[in-house]
Amino acid sequence: MDSIASTSRRIILFGQQNLQNSILIGFIHQRTNIDCQLISTAEWHPEWNTFEGQTLALIDADCARTERLQDLLEQIFDQNTDIQVAFFNTQSTSPVERLIAWPMVNGIFYKETSQQQLVKGIAGIFEGEFWLSRSLITQYLGRTRSKPRKVTQNANLLTRREKQILSLTATGATNTEIAGHLNVSMHTVKTHIYNLFKKIDVSNRIQAVNWAKDNLEDIVLESVV
Template structure:
């Protein structure tokens, strides 16, 4: 019963070639996770990926197209709503797809040779808001991006007033559409603010943002009250 409810709320879009191997793959993933899977031909993805689901994972076969085509697809998928994330699989060592882990929302990378069990375990972790990335790639990314903090004013101090409003509404469970209605702004404006605040507080999905907001709500409120008095 619980597994079926989960399948309704979650969805996997597998972008790859429409061949027997990928058909078997989505069958195995669905059987092992209970999550609905849809195979989308990577050659015709432009009009095919709009699927409604509470939480969605875009699983991209890195061998299904040239690296620049995969990058174009990931760029398009990146603009999906906050409740989605991206993973690439069938990645060989030193392949250009390894560099995609620096992108927000690309939370998973599976090398060639990953077993069905490992893939399914990684998918479950991704839906739980975790990362599934090779340790050596994570270490290299951290080393490239580390820098000395510019100030000690607290994370909430780097958010704009509008970003704080959106973060507080998000923490109540409001969707992007509901946030747009409350603030009387467009969905595009909300998505832009969500992307910026996610980058500023160092999260990649809505679950992480809500947890961050809960941990820092007191500071957010104090900053807001100070701004209003000034």
């Protein structure tokens, strides 16, 4: 696999300081030419937010209890920057549906995933792809999809800005791209997304976009380009 661009990308690997993870970050750097830092505590450091490029938080699913991992996801979500998240060393019995419900979790890699497959998935996530198994997507959609609700006066449910952000979300734009397009802060974008998710009773972007298709016939898809 060819090396990909490195200067505007970085990986922060949350996991134990052991030989396995030390070898892993060396392998990732060798194959991708992306700087990879190993952190042994499941805690986000605010000083990392000064980095202006793409960040992938690669989290060892074995590094902490589920509750602590949820706390880390909460910290990452609250940052005023665009951070992608992926989990590795995930067991088949892990509560992955709770993880992929977070809007920034784009990858799940299981214990049997090879290093080569992990590197391929990391490259895909940096390019905007979701790296989730077909069976996981099938199970998740099977449990979360339901008959669309017909709500009256849906056009008045969201504010103009919330509709604008929802239309940009439907194009696949990241929070960073939305903030730049609207000339607002990342915190403002996340606040609007949180509020509109709460109003329409959804938990992720896919559900929000599906809601818009069912309930907002007049929504105009904007472009960040």
